Every structure is written in structure tokens, then in C-alpha cells.
Amino acid sequence: MNHRRVNKRTGAIVGASAAAVAAAAILLPNANASSDTDSSPKSFAPRAAAQLGTTLAGDLGQDAAGWYFDGTSKRLVMNVLDEESAESVRAKGAVAKVVENSMAELKSATRTLTEQASVPGTAWSIDPRTNKVSVLADKTVTGSKMDTLNKAVDGMDGKVTVKRSAGEFKPFDEGDGAADAGAAAGGGAADAGADAGGAADAGAAAGGAEEGGGAADAGAGGDAGAGAGGAEEGGAAAGGAGDGGAGAGGAGAGGAGAGGDAAAGALEGGDAIFGGGSRCSLGFNVDVQGEPAFLTAGHCGNASETWTSDEAGAEAVGTVQDSQFPENDFALVKYDDAAVEAPSSVDLQDGTKQEITQAAEASVGMEVKRSGSTTGTTDGAVTGLDATVNYGNGDIVNGLIQTDVCAEPGDSGGAMFSGDSAVGLTSGGSGDCTAGGETFFAPVTAALEATGAQIGAGGGAGDGGAAAGGAEDGGAADAGAGDAGAADGGAADAGAGDAGAGGAGAADGGAADAGADAGAAAASGGGEAGAQQ
Numbered sequence: 001m002n003h004r005r006v007n008k009r010t011g012a013i014v015g016a017s018a019a020a021v022a023a024a025a026i027l028l029p030n031a032n033a034s035s036d037t038d039s040s041p042k043s044f045a046p047r048a049a050a051q052l053g054t055t056l057a058g059d060l061g062q063d064a065a066g067w068y069f070d071g072t073s074k075r076l077v078m079n080v081l082d083e084e085s086a087e088s089v090r091a092k093g094a095v096a097k098v099v100e101n102s103m104a105e106l107k108s109a110t111r112t113l114t115e116q117a118s119v120p121g122t123a124w125s126i127d128p129r130t131n132k133v134s135v136l137a138d139k140t141v142t143g144s145k146m147d148t149l150n151k152a153v154d155g156m157d158g159k160v161t162v163k164r165s166a167g168e169f170k171p172f173d174e175g176d177g178a179a180d181a182g183a184a185a186g187g188g189a190a191d192a193g194a195d196a197g198g199a200a201d202a203g204a205a206a207g208g209a210e211e212g213g214g215a216a217d218a219g220a221g222g223d224a225g226a227g228a229g230g231a232e233e234g235g236a237a238a239g240g241a242g243d244g245g246a247g248a249g250g251a252g253a254g255g256a257g258a259g260g261d262a263a264a265g266a267l268e269g270g271d272a273i274f275g276g277g278s279r280c281s282l283g284f285n286v287d288v289q290g291e292p293a294f295l296t297a298g299h300c301g302n303a304s305e306t307w308t309s310d311e312a313g314a315e316a317v318g319t320v321q322d323s324q325f326p327e328n329d330f331a332l333v334k335y336d337d338a339a340v341e342a343p344s345s346v347d348l349q350d351g352t353k354q355e356i357t358q359a360a361e362a363s364v365g366m367e368v369k370r371s372g373s374t375t376g377t378t379d380g381a382v383t384g385l386d387a388t389v390n391y392g393n394g395d396i397v398n399g400l401i402q403t404d405v406c407a408e409p410g411d412s413g414g415a416m417f418s419g420d421s422a423v424g425l426t427s428g429g430s431g432d433c434t435a436g437g438e439t440f441f442a443p444v445t446a447a448l449e450a451t452g453a454q455i456g457a458g459g460g461a462g463d464g465g466a467a468a469g470g471a472e473d474g475g476a477a478d479a480g481a482g483d484a485g486a487a488d489g490g491a492a493d494a495g496a497g498d499a500g501a502g503g504a505g506a507a508d509g510g511a512a513d514a515g516a517d518a519g520a521a522a523a524s525g526g527g528e529a530g531a532q533q
Contacts, residue, residue: 042093043074066128069365099131109133109159117152120392125384125402138165167430171299172412269346269415270371275304281372281414283425285342286453292342293334296413298324301331326395329427330447346415349376360421362401372411380405400440406433
């Protein structure tokens with residue numbers, strides 16, 4: 001009897017509770033409507049968007065289907081598979097987009113393409129903006145090649161799009177040699193008449209540095225800053241030999257010769273390097289167990305074991321320690337001189353530089369810049385992730401970052417970055433910086449992990465694996481790292497180019513001696529370099 005009475009009382013309580021809930025439910029729709037009205041998408045800085053996107057993807061698990069950053073609205077757009085997940089996304093201030101294809105399905109589609117459509121001249125990547133795998137076929141994909149590709153995608157309707165690229169996919173390792181006399185690479189390479197050590201021939205100084213260390217040659221610009229952006233391959237300062245020997249940016253009398261001859265290895269991201277008759281670009285200086293090194297493209301590392309800062313091969317820089325190509329496309333080159341100046345910065349090819357303090361994972365919509373020894377600095381955005389590119393001849397590279405940033409032969413290995421964060425190493429693509437095209441980059445985070453290197457050699461403070469906003473396991477990014485002058489979308493640090501800190505082309509660690517030794521003097525109108533990478 002007691003047991004039955006307890007049940008009756010419990011039932012009464014439950015019934016009362018149900019009635020209360022039912023009564024409350026009458027009021028809830030209005031309360032929810034008010035909450036939804038007040039809750040609107042928030043604007044994010046790119047770094048904060050990356051952090052939140054990564055966090056939400058982890059929290060939602062299989063219900064997340066990718067995300068991207070809308071640079072125009074400054075909003076994070078999160079793809080989800082159901083409305084419940086969408087509500088969680090909106091509660092965090094992001095835009096929720098309910099889509100059809102899960103990330104697992106899209107990755108399965110890329111595996112099918114790899115197995116059934118391994119056609120030279122094709123590339124594909126996951127595009128969260130369309131919630132599909134984006135396939136590109138270059139101009140060489142015709143006839144039976146196109147038939148093979150179409151057959152592979154026929155069974156994946158709704159998951160794959162196929163577009164044509166006007167150019168031809170290839171690593172940027174083919175060209176007609178380095179710049180001819182007077183044709184500076186993107187405004188940043190030395191005139192072809194410049195010597196191996198970087199001393200300009202009198203009257204043909206890159207950046208106005210004249211032999212003898214005195215006033216700049218009248219025909220070369222005169223003022224200290226006249227040659228900003230003309231940093232010579234070999235580390236000579238652009239504009240470092242101003243009138244009366246004034247340093248770049250007014251650093252002071254005698255500044256140009258303050259450091260003696262510029263060290264051959266005093267190179268930054270984007271600067272030219274030479275090996276095996278080829279020219280490539282340095283990616284990022286790094287630290288490997290306390291020793292200086294740099295990252296560049298793997299197909300460059302395969303071309304030569306040793307690299308120099310000059311076409312003639314007289315100024316040795318470093319030796320390849322690890323080179324991965326194909327499958328990946330990165331190489332680690334250790335400086336021959338363990339005491340060499342190896343600044344953690346990118347040469348913007350205009351007399352200024354961008355300090356690099358950390359590495360970041362790429363995200364679709366991320367605004368990026370690229371520096372290379374052929375075309376200087378260009379910009380654009382990330383358009384796809386986990387890209388596979390078939391360059392032909394069995395050279396298939398996976399896990400690349402796809403962008404709309406232009407590049408040309410000789411830019412291979414060069415730095416792609418966003419603000420103070422290293423993002424990618426130039427691999428290859430199609431088109432040029434006149435017509436445009438697609439360019440693919442090897443992720444810096446993957447190269448760092450594989451080689452054990454760290455970003456920040458020479459003063460950088462960033463963790464080699466720390467993603468922007470703390471997306472990587474390296475931990476959250478320092479609260480103010482790079483923010484002090486980095487505009488949304490990766491604008492250069494406001495402090496870059498301050499007088500006395502490399503502004504107007506002063507060489508790192510001291511400007512180059514304007515009176516470089518005679519053995520390094522330029523032969524006027526020097527010949528063409530070897531094949532560009």
C-alpha cells in the first residue's frame with residue numbers, strides 16, 4: 001500500500017510538473033523570438049575567426065562541414081548539417097549555413113579523384129564556400145584526359161564541380177633565366193650587372209650604393225632612400241649608401257659601411273637563392289636546434305644540394321638537409337655559417353619588411369601576401385584547402401593551399417604570409433602576374449612539424465606550430481603578437497620599415513659596406529642567370 005501511495009504522489013508531482021512545463025511553453029516562443037532577434041552575426045578579425053572556426057569544428061564533430069572567413073563582412077561562416085548545430089553556431093556569433101555534404105563525404109570524393117582521375121594538369125581542393133570539391137583542369141587536359149576526368153566525376157553529382165584553367169599547372173621551375181641587366185625582380189632583385197657579393201658597378205648601383213663607400217653615384221639616385229626596394233642578392237643594402245655615407249632612412253652618417261661586407265647569408269623571405277643553375281626564392285628563416293636554417297620549395301631542394309646568394313655561385317649560403325618532392329613540396333636548408341644573420345622577416349621588395357613571429361594554418365578566405373624574387377610582393381586570398389595538384393611526369397603533390405595569388409617562374413619557395421604569420425611556401429600553379437591564375441603553396445606548419453624547425457630565428461617569438469588565433473596545438477597565439485600594426489587581412493606591421501631597422505632597404509644587422517671588395521665588383525651588364533625556379 002505504501003508503495004502504491006508513493007507512486008500516486010509521484011504521479012501527481014509529475015503531472016503537476018508537466019502542467020507547469022506546458023504553461024511555460026506558451027511563453028517560450030515569444031522569449032525565443034526575442035533572443036533570436038537580439039542575436040546577430042558578429043564581426044571578427046581574421047585571427048579571432050580562425051580560432052572560433054577551429055573551436056566550433058572540434059565541438060560539432062561530424063556535424064561540422066567546414067568553415068570560411070568572409071573578408072567583406074568580416075564574418076565567420078560555419079557549414080553544418082542540421083538546424084540544431086546551426087543554433088549552436090549562431091549562439092557564438094558566427095553565421096550558420098546548413099549544407100548537404102558532410103566533410104567525410106567531401107574527403108571521400110577527393111580519394112575517388114585520386115584513385116580514378118590521376119590526370120596530369122588537374123588539381124582539386126575542398127571549397128567550403130560551395131560545400132563541394134572544386135576540380136580544375138588546365139589547358140593540357142583534352143581528349144582522353146578529359147574523358148577520364150569526366151568519368152570519375154559523373155558518379156559524384158552534387159559533390160564536385162569542374163572548371164577549366166587557362167594556363168598550365170607546373171612548379172615554378174621553368175623560365176628564361178634570371179632577370180636581364182637592369183630588370184629588377186619585382187623591384188627587389190639586384191640589377192643583373194650586380195656582382196656576386198652585391199657590390200654595384202659604379203653608375204649602376206642597385207639602390208644607389210657606389211663602390212668606395214662615399215656619396216651615391218649621381219646617376220643612381222643620390223639620396224639614401226633612392227634605392228629603397230633594391231636590396232641586392234647577397235645582402236647588400238638598398239639605399240644603404242646615401243649622400244655622405246648616410247644610412248638608409250637617415251640612420252646616420254657612415255651607416256652604409258657600419259657592418260662591413262654584408263654577410264652572404266643575410267637573407268629574408270622572398271630573396272633570391274641560386275643552385276644547380278636555377279633560381280628560387282627563400283621562404284622563411286627558421287631555427288633548428290639553435291642553428292639557423294631556412295625553408296624553401298622541395299622541388300628547389302631537389303635541384304641542388306648547395307645554395308648561394310649569387311648567380312655565379314661565389315657566395316655560399318647553405319646546404320640542403322631535407323627535401324620533400326613530390327607528395328610534399330618543402331625543403332630545409334641549413335646555413336653554412338652558424339653565426340650568420342638570419343632574420344625572421346619577409347622582404348617586401350619595396351625597401352620594407354614584415355616581421356614574422358609565428359606560423360599559422362591557412363583558412364579559406366584568409367587574406368595573404370606572397371614575396372618572391374621574380375614578381376616581388378603580390379596579394380590575394382586562400383580559395384581552397386587540402387589541394388592535390390598533378391604537375392605531370394609523376395609529380396603529384398598533396399595537402400597544398402590553393403589561392404588566387406599570382407606568381408611566376410623564379411618565385412618558387414617564396415614566402416606566403418598573413419600579417420606576422422608564416423602560412424605557405426610557393427609551389428606552383430598556372431598563369432602569371434599579368435593575366436592572373438592559381439597558385440599553390442605547401443603549408444608552413446606541415447614543413448615545421450616534419451623538420452622540427454621553429455619560426456622565430458633571429459628574434460622572432462612565435463611558436464613554430466602556433467596557428468593564428470591558437471588553432472594549432474602549439475597553443476593560443478600571444479595576446480598581442482603581430483597585432484600592433486597588422487590590419488585585418490594581413491596588412492604589414494606598422495613598425496616595418498622604421499628608420500634604422502631596415503626601412504629604405506638597410507641590410508639586417510648593419511648595412512652592407514658600400515665599398516664591397518674588388519672580387520665582388522659587378523661586371524657591367526652581366527649575363528643572364530640560369531633557369532628560374
